[in-house]
Amino acid sequence: xxxxxxxxxxxxxxxxxxxxxxxxxxxxxxRIVQGAIEExxxxxxxxxxxxxxxxxxGGAWVGPGLWxxxxxxxxxxxxxxxxxxSACASAAELARTMAAAAGTGDRDRDPVLIGHGFRxxxxxxxxxxxxxxxAVPDRPAVAISHDLHTVWANGPALDLLARGLGRPLPGxxxxxxxxxxxxxxxxxxxxxxxxxxxxxEAVRDAAQRGVVGVVDLEMGFGxxxxxxxxxxxxxxxxxxxxxxxxxxxRALRDGLxxxxxxxxxxxxxxxxxxxxxLDGSLGTRTAWVEDAYxxxxxxxxxxxxxxxxxxxxxRRAHDGGLVPALHAIGDRAVALALDIFEETGxxxxxxxxxxxxxxxxxxxxxxxxxxxxxxxxxxxxxDVADRHWSGRTGRAFAFGSLVRAGARLRLGSDAPVAPLDxxxxxxxxxTRERDGREAWHPxxxxxxxxxxxxxxxxxxxxxxGDTADLVLTAEDPLAVPESALRDMEVLGTIRAGAWTHRAx
Numbered sequence: 001x002x003x004x005x006x007x008x009x010x011x012x013x014x015x016x017x018x019x020x021x022x023x024x025x026x027x028x029x030x031r032i033v034q035g036a037i038e039e040x041x042x043x044x045x046x047x048x049x050x051x052x053x054x055x056x057x058g059g060a061w062v063g064p065g066l067w068x069x070x071x072x073x074x075x076x077x078x079x080x081x082x083x084x085x086s087a088c089a090s091a092a093e094l095a096r097t098m099a100a101a102a103g104t105g106d107r108d109r110d111p112v113l114i115g116h117g118f119r120x121x122x123x124x125x126x127x128x129x130x131x132x133x134x135a136v137p138d139r140p141a142v143a144i145s146h147d148l149h150t151v152w153a154n155g156p157a158l159d160l161l162a163r164g165l166g167r168p169l170p171g172x173x174x175x176x177x178x179x180x181x182x183x184x185x186x187x188x189x190x191x192x193x194x195x196x197x198x199x200x201e202a203v204r205d206a207a208q209r210g211v212v213g214v215v216d217l218e219m220g221f222g223x224x225x226x227x228x229x230x231x232x233x234x235x236x237x238x239x240x241x242x243x244x245x246x247x248x249x250r251a252l253r254d255g256l257x258x259x260x261x262x263x264x265x266x267x268x269x270x271x272x273x274x275x276x277x278l279d280g281s282l283g284t285r286t287a288w289v290e291d292a293y294x295x296x297x298x299x300x301x302x303x304x305x306x307x308x309x310x311x312x313x314x315r316r317a318h319d320g321g322l323v324p325a326l327h328a329i330g331d332r333a334v335a336l337a338l339d340i341f342e343e344t345g346x347x348x349x350x351x352x353x354x355x356x357x358x359x360x361x362x363x364x365x366x367x368x369x370x371x372x373x374x375x376x377x378x379x380x381x382x383d384v385a386d387r388h389w390s391g392r393t394g395r396a397f398a399f400g401s402l403v404r405a406g407a408r409l410r411l412g413s414d415a416p417v418a419p420l421d422x423x424x425x426x427x428x429x430x431t432r433e434r435d436g437r438e439a440w441h442p443x444x445x446x447x448x449x450x451x452x453x454x455x456x457x458x459x460x461x462x463x464x465g466d467t468a469d470l471v472l473t474a475e476d477p478l479a480v481p482e483s484a485l486r487d488m489e490v491l492g493t494i495r496a497g498a499w500t501h502r503a504x
Contacts, residue, residue, distance in 0.1 A: 066471055212471070
């Protein structure tokens with residue numbers, strides 16, 4: 001493991017003539033010292049000191065920095081370099097796209113052709129190995145679904161993956177859930193220094209959108225990776241790094257506790273939640289639901305663990321000081337997650353909560369369970385939901401209902417499932433519309449102020465004594481037209497008093 005390098009204390013900064021988001025619009029001066037806000041006074045009221053870096057902000061708006069509460073940073077960094085197949089409207093079109101890419105790619109540099117982002121829930125045809133074999137016959141080729149729960153492989157890729165995993169894989173070349181996750185892990189094996197460089201670029205780009213922190217739920221022991229990356233200078237973000245069941249006993253032996261800082265990272269890296277997956281996904285039609293997907297009434301999706309297994313793992317983590325974050329997308333999975341929280345007495349989050357029974361809505365507030373949701377998924381998956389959750393979409397991605405029931409929301413992207421950009425998440429939550437289409441279930445919109453605080457780790461505005469994790473914008477995000485949120489102009493990002501992005 002790399003030796004952590006102490007993060008230097010940033011110089012004092014005097015921001016002149018800024019306006020605070022979530023407060024009155026009167027311009028103020030704001031002084032930052034040793035990573036915290038030391039003084040705020042009416043514009044012109046703070047004289048510059050000898051050690052101040054004076055920044056004339058010209059009336060820019062300043063508020064708490066943004067957080068993405070659900071990311072997969074390795075997969076996001078990898079997906080940004082793969083063939084984008086998200087616009088493919090059929091399996092045949094995806095095969096043609098992969099064939100075209102095979103003719104132009106560098107085979108030595110990229111021996112496996114990898115596409116990312118397909119959504120087959122409304123395709124008129126099916127993903128089949130033979131179709132991809134015909135399109136790319138002499139080179140391993142795979143396409144990964146947008147939700148990471150399906151991998152479509154041709155014959156050469158299937159053979160390669162089976163050898164790497166040491167076990168046979170489904171002969172039709174369509175891998176789902178555990179097989180898909182394992183295959184994606186194989187496909188993600190690039191040199192450490194290469195992946196670290198790509199993650200560093202993703203961190204930089206996130207900072208340019210005002211992001212100061214992420215909850216990273218990448219599979220694997222991410223704490224070691226982030227220690228190494230931060231030591232090498234990839235320290236623009238705070239990171240809460242999650243723990244999965246395969247690392248649970250190791251984490252407990254090491255005395256890791258959710259919320260504790262990791263040594264040598266200047267408080268930027270903390271232990272995240274314990275992530276447990278209870279079901280599949282809507283896109284793959286494996287979310288565990290009450291009403292069946294098929295006409296026979298037999299396909300209710302996938303329960304990843306028995307109730308007893310899930311309860312035991314969650315109890316073990318909770319008793320050891322790890323806060324649970326339970327992946328539950330279908331209504332039956334959400335109900336199970338709530339039952340587990342009630343049984344263990346733990347307080348944590350349900351990740352996704354895409355379909356919730358009416359009777360379970362008030363249980364979030366009653367049990368103190370947060371709903372960690374990804375609003376852009378509602379825009380991406382509205383057609384899939386209309387087809388496969390027909391008659392139930394009034395309680396799908398039901399952010400408004402959750403808020404009205406007293407639930408506390410946290411917004412995220414689930415990058416690479418959606419872009420790592422909290423402005424996109426806020427826009428989707430507030431408008432429920434995109435691409436010129438009419439709003440989808442507008443009754444599930446949430447107030448802008450709630451979307452804002454759910455994207456700033458619970459902060460609405462800033463004050464003296466606050467940690468100087470800040471975003472500066474050209475306009476007030478609480479007052480601009482809702483349509484402008486997606487493209488909000490970010491003028492600067494400050495993490496613990498240090499500039500991580502600056503356009504002033």
